[in-house]
Amino acid sequence: xxxxxxxxxxxxxxxxxxxxxxxxxxxxxxxxxxxxxxxxxxxxxxxxxxxxxxxxxxxxxxxxxxxxxxxxxxxxxxxxxxxxxxxxxxxxxxxxxxxxxxxxxxxxxxxxxx
Amino acid sequence: xxxxxxxxxxxxxxxxxxxxxxxxxxxxxxxxxxxxxxxxxxxxxxxxxxxxxxxxxxxxxxxxxxxxxxxxxxxxxxxxxxxxxxxxxxxxxxxxxxxxxxxxxxxxx
Numbered sequence: 001x002x003x004x005x006x007x008x009x010x011x012x013x014x015x016x017x018x019x020x021x022x023x024x025x026x027x028x029x030x031x032x033x034x035x036x037x038x039x040x041x042x043x044x045x046x047x048x049x050x051x052x053x054x055x056x057x058x059x060x061x062x063x064x065x066x067x068x069x070x071x072x073x074x075x076x077x078x079x080x081x082x083x084x085x086x087x088x089x090x091x092x093x094x095x096x097x098x099x100x101x102x103x104x105x106x107x108x109x110x111x112x113x114x
Numbered sequence: 115x116x117x118x119x120x121x122x123x124x125x126x127x128x129x130x131x132x133x134x135x136x137x138x139x140x141x142x143x144x145x146x147x148x149x150x151x152x153x154x155x156x157x158x159x160x161x162x163x164x165x166x167x168x169x170x171x172x173x174x175x176x177x178x179x180x181x182x183x184x185x186x187x188x189x190x191x192x193x194x195x196x197x198x199x200x201x202x203x204x205x206x207x208x209x210x211x212x213x214x215x216x217x218x219x220x221x222x223x
Contacts, residue, residue, distance in 0.1 A: 033210055035211075041215055042118075042201055042213035042214050043213045056210060091157055093211075105159070106157060
């Protein structure tokens with residue numbers, strides 16, 4: 001399967017714990033995006049990378065959130081001191097960009113904070 | 115005003131019906147437009163890009179009106195399998211994708 005993959009698919013954690021998610025984009029895609037989606041809402045932008053450079057971060061990305069893409073391939077999203085409001089689906093997408101704007105999404109990581 | 119607005123629905127239509135969704139966007143600098151389909155508890159999947167001249171893919175037709183800043187999606191001869199949430203997506207060249215909240219469609223036998 002050469003699509004976008006994410007790991008883990010599901011994560012249940014207790015409030016206050018740290019969690020880290022991984023995204024592996026389609027191999028030739030240089031843009032990688034992180035989105036968050038809650039029930040009944042469209043995906044909300046968190047951050048994106050062009051190769052290893054983080055180009056933009058949403059104001060939704062509080063200082064408890066950090067994302068990296070150290071070698072311009074896979075990316076990680078870490079949430080420190082999780083809160084119940086962090087419970088959501090975390091979606092990763094990749095694209096050839098900016099010329100190739102056809103982003104493809106991974107299956108997502110569903111986070112539940114208890 | 116939200117950047118991308120869609121009627122949330124739900125649209126409940128019988129099989130074989132034609133249904134249309136509209137989406138408006140606020141950023142006049144937007145350059146690329148897409149419709150994504152999302153099934154329950156699944157990731158969004160690209161349905162089609164939207165081009166200025168309008169484009170068709172089988173039973174699906176997408177239109178763009180830059181002057182009025184809206185995009186439409188028309189589905190003809192609806193199938194049960196078309197039941198999903200349809201997300202309108204907008205971006206300008208160097209900005210991330212902006213999603214609408216989605217429009218829910220239920221096709222009923």
